[in-house]
Amino acid sequence: MNFADSEIVASLLTKANHTIVTDIEAADYILINTCAIRDNAEQRIRKRLHELRALQQRHKQVRIGILGCMAERLQSQLMVEEENVSFVVGPDAYRRLPELLASVRTPGTKAAETELSTTETYADIEPVRLGSNGISAYISIMRGCQNYCAYCVVPYTRGRERSRDPETIVSEARNLFEQGYKEVTLLGQNVNSYRYASENGNVDFPELMHRVASISPLLRVRFATSHPKDLSDRLLEVMASHSNICKCIHLPVQSGSDRMLKLMNRHYDSAWYLDRIAAIRRYMPDCSITTDVIAGFCTETEEEHQMTLEMFRKVRYDYAYMFKFSMRPDTYAAKHLEDDIPEAEKTRRLEEIIALQGQIALENNRKEIGKTFEVLVEGESHRSKEQLFGRNSQNKVIVFDRHDAQPGQYIQVKVTDCTAATLKGEIVQP
Numbered sequence: 001m002n003f004a005d006s007e008i009v010a011s012l013l014t015k016a017n018h019t020i021v022t023d024i025e026a027a028d029y030i031l032i033n034t035c036a037i038r039d040n041a042e043q044r045i046r047k048r049l050h051e052l053r054a055l056q057q058r059h060k061q062v063r064i065g066i067l068g069c070m071a072e073r074l075q076s077q078l079m080v081e082e083e084n085v086s087f088v089v090g091p092d093a094y095r096r097l098p099e100l101l102a103s104v105r106t107p108g109t110k111a112a113e114t115e116l117s118t119t120e121t122y123a124d125i126e127p128v129r130l131g132s133n134g135i136s137a138y139i140s141i142m143r144g145c146q147n148y149c150a151y152c153v154v155p156y157t158r159g160r161e162r163s164r165d166p167e168t169i170v171s172e173a174r175n176l177f178e179q180g181y182k183e184v185t186l187l188g189q190n191v192n193s194y195r196y197a198s199e200n201g202n203v204d205f206p207e208l209m210h211r212v213a214s215i216s217p218l219l220r221v222r223f224a225t226s227h228p229k230d231l232s233d234r235l236l237e238v239m240a241s242h243s244n245i246c247k248c249i250h251l252p253v254q255s256g257s258d259r260m261l262k263l264m265n266r267h268y269d270s271a272w273y274l275d276r277i278a279a280i281r282r283y284m285p286d287c288s289i290t291t292d293v294i295a296g297f298c299t300e301t302e303e304e305h306q307m308t309l310e311m312f313r314k315v316r317y318d319y320a321y322m323f324k325f326s327m328r329p330d331t332y333a334a335k336h337l338e339d340d341i342p343e344a345e346k347t348r349r350l351e352e353i354i355a356l357q358g359q360i361a362l363e364n365n366r367k368e369i370g371k372t373f374e375v376l377v378e379g380e381s382h383r384s385k386e387q388l389f390g391r392n393s394q395n396k397v398i399v400f401d402r403h404d405a406q407p408g409q410y411i412q413v414k415v416t417d418c419t420a421a422t423l424k425g426e427i428v429q430p
């Protein structure tokens, strides 16, 4: 999501006659788009700021700005803590960037703009694609979140949930397709609650997916993230009925324990979650399922941790983002709960989840050996120039000998081998 936001920022600044440079030594401004979701994300930014001091000594004209969630969370306090930062700009204030950049030219001047909005969606901004492969692009369809999960800082740093005008989403996707892009990923904190009311009627997420997928069968459509509480059968129906909607659902479970889920304010229990998994498998037996999980949330017992492992064994995810709980200021957890699981214990629980997931991913991948998939070729493999890589509909990376294939093409690849992370295969001639 930050990546997509940076593309909006690049667009706003390019329109204001700034240019993007690839060599940091040539920059007059360095803008760092930040995440605040866990403490280590913020620590990485502070480390980066420290490293930039030497460059600022060499180039006195450089101004450093912090964008995104860390800017929103800490506001002007961040410029006191980090002296080399000249401006902070929150996620809803990017339109003001040209003005702010001009205002910090005078040495010693500082500026902060962190007002959150209930309506800003940057709907009219055509993003400048940064570091793009010309094949896949992100499209932001909504902003903010008001689910207030007990551990999560997002509602405080990104404000109220709001959906973007569907016409602008469809036209952005159509433009990308006309420029040669083959895949779009629709982004939001909880895409299932996308809803836009206009004179032409209401558009919900399944309807939006239907409209984007109808642009062309050659345009793949992905989306992230879905909240389990709102995953409707209607969405699964729409997914199943369009071959170009990729068969991959990211459904963050967070915990396998009902007591934890309640304490986390997730609005579902393990039975509900498993019912949604069964529904996915009913509509799309070949759909890949991935997740997010938190180890060591406040008061989590060993037994509850075991329930998370049990959930992983039942669902058999293809991939998981796995985290240790990190207490975030302002959240419900920070105000009402105690971060009582010792760091070493959180690490042990996380490592157990990681080990189990590694084993499951490998077993899942082994079952793919012998199958043939349609693959969208993305580029050269990191290992060898003789090999290309791409993804199947399930979002699994497949590496294969290149022959005549080109990035951007759809080809058929038969899987011959795998690791836990990657499939290996060979091109099947049509």
Ligand code: SAH
Pocket (backbone or CB within 6 Å): 037, 038, 151, 152, 153, 188, 189, 190, 225, 226, 227, 252, 254, 292, 293, 294, 323, 324, 325, 326, 327, 328
């Ligand atoms: N909106 C998405 C998630 C966005 S944050 C959703 O609800 O599914 C991405 C992931 O970061 C979350 O799913 C959660 O697993 C993790 N996360 C969020 N806050 C965290 C915290 N305080 N400590 C550890 N992990 C956290």
Ligand code: SF4
Pocket (backbone or CB within 6 Å): 145, 146, 147, 148, 149, 152, 153, 154, 155, 189, 190, 227
């Ligand atoms: Fe955070 Fe929950 Fe919103 Fe996801 S749904 S962004 S975890 S508050």
